[in-house]
Every structure is written in structure tokens, then in C-alpha cells.
Amino acid sequence: xxxxxxxxxxxxxxxxxxxxxxxxxxxxxxxxxxxxxxxxxxxxxxxxxxxxxxxxxxxxxxxxxxxxxxxxxxxxxxxxxxxxxxxxxxxxxxxxxxxxxxxxxxxxxxxxxxxx
Amino acid sequence: xxxxxxxxxxxxxxxxxxxxxxxxxxxxxxxxxxxxxxxxxxxxxxxxxxxxxxxxxxxxxxxxxxxxxxxxxxxxxxxxxxxxxxxxxxxxxxxxxxxxxxxxxxxxxxxxxx
Numbered sequence: 034x035x036x037x038x039x040x041x042x043x044x045x046x047x048x049x050x051x052x053x054x055x056x057x058x059x060x061x062x063x064x065x066x067x068x069x070x071x072x073x074x075x076x077x078x079x080x081x082x083x084x085x086x087x088x089x090x091x092x093x094x095x096x097x098x099x100x101x102x103x104x105x106x107x108x109x110x111x112x113x114x115x116x117x118x119x120x121x122x123x124x125x126x127x128x129x130x131x132x133x134x135x136x137x138x139x140x141x142x143x144x145x146x147x148x149x
Numbered sequence: 150x151x152x153x154x155x156x157x158x159x160x161x162x163x164x165x166x167x168x169x170x171x172x173x174x175x176x177x178x179x180x181x182x183x184x185x186x187x188x189x190x191x192x193x194x195x196x197x198x199x200x201x202x203x204x205x206x207x208x209x210x211x212x213x214x215x216x217x218x219x220x221x222x223x224x225x226x227x228x229x230x231x232x233x234x235x236x237x238x239x240x241x242x243x244x245x246x247x248x249x250x251x252x253x254x255x256x257x258x259x260x261x262x263x
Contacts, residue, residue, distance in 0.1 A: 075238045075254055075255050078248070089250065133245065134244060139195075141192050142192050
């Protein structure tokens with residue numbers, strides 16, 4: 034089927050506002066990852082879901098960042114009280130099994146977040 | 150602390166030439182080393198990957214060379230083509246960890262001149 038999709042593709046917001054970024058993984062993939070890519074850098078891990086649960090959230094920078102995956106499919110990354118330093122491309126990836134495997138992680142096109 | 154170090158930051162190669170990108174890692178628990186290719190406006194896409202039990206893996210024009218004792222690995226692109234112009238990321242993962250998360254290098258912007 035289709036690959037990983039992310040919406041919106043671009044999001045411009047003002048400092049202090051709340052934003053939600055959505056990820057639709059490949060159908061049947063149990064593992065879902067969020068990464069953040071700053072300009073000129075490689076993606077950095079944020080959080081990993083196995084099914085509905087956040088199995089590893091060690092990459093979330095602070096408590097303004099939160100993510101959910103209530104039905105084990107679509108995931109939403111939520112950022113409260115946005116700061117200019119949050120500006121980056123937020124990438125979502127999914128894989129068939131996740132932890133304990135070398136299954137390929139398939140990335141979406143990302144959401145470019147700009148905080149003014 | 151950067152767990153995967155990548156060089157060079159940018160690379161220009163003539164069409165038909167060999168492109169070489171180098172990486173080094175710190176964590177000996179890493180057991181899976183993928184390379185990703187990223188075009189502007191797109192997410193990274195897996196290009197080729199290797200496990201440390203082999204010293205070389207070749208897929209078409211792309212070859213990974215792996216030196217476990219030196220904790221270094223490299224990507225060679227033979228007969229480089231303009232369509233290969235992209236940013237390349239080396240990466241590492243510990244499949245036994247809680248997440249099998251990928252640790253990326255900082256990237257190499259490759260330009261192939263026609």
C-alpha cells in the first residue's frame with residue numbers, strides 16, 4: 034500500500050502556541066518512530082511506539098513534547114508552548130516489528146515546523 | 150557526544166567517478182549499520198545496510214566496507230551519476246535495545262557533476 038504519510042507538510046506557528054503533527058504509518062506496521070531533523074543535521078530520535086504504548090521516549094527534549102498512538106496506527110506528536118528552537122523537520126517512520134529486529138524503517142516526508 | 154561521526158560534510162565528484170563517504174562509531178553494542186539517502190523535501194530512504202559479521206556488502210553500484218576492529222565503515226558509490234546527488238547518512242542501531250532506534254551521522258551532501 035501507500036508509504037508513511039505526514040500532515041501537514043508545513044506548519045508555521047507563533048512562539049507559545051500549541052501544535053499537533055500527524056503520522057499515518059504503513060498499514061500493518063506495529064512499530065512507529067518520531068525523529069527530529071534540524072537544518073544540516075541527521076535525524077535525531079524522539080520516541081518509539083510498539084503498538085499503542087510508548088516503549089521508549091528517551092529522546093523527547095522536555096515535557097512540552099508528547100506523543101500518542103491510541104489505536105496502534107495513527108500517531109500524533111504534540112508540542113506545547115512552542116519555542117523558536119523547536120523549528121525543524123519532524124519525521125515519522127514505521128517498521129514491521131520494531132525492537133529486537135533489523136526491519137527497515139520507512140520514513141515519511143516530514144512536517145516542516147517553523148516557530149516565529 | 151556524537152555516537153556516529155561522518156565525513157566529509159560535502160563532496161563533489163565527477164560523473165563516472167567513485168564517491169566515498171566515511172563513518173566511525175563509538176558504541177560496540179551497535180549491531181546494524183544502515184545507510185540512508187535523502188533528497189530535498191523527502192524523508193530518508195534505506196539504501197544499503199550491513200551487519201558487523203561481514204566485511205563488505207555490495208548492491209549494484211553501492212558497496213559498504215566494514216572494519217569492526219577499527220569501528221569504521223564506509224560507503225563507496227561506483228560510476229557515480231547525477232541522479233546520485235543527494236544527502237547520505239550513515240547510521241547505527243542496536244537491535245537488542247528497547248527501541249532499535251537509529252543513530253544517524255551528520256550527513257554528507259554529495260554532488261555529481263555531469
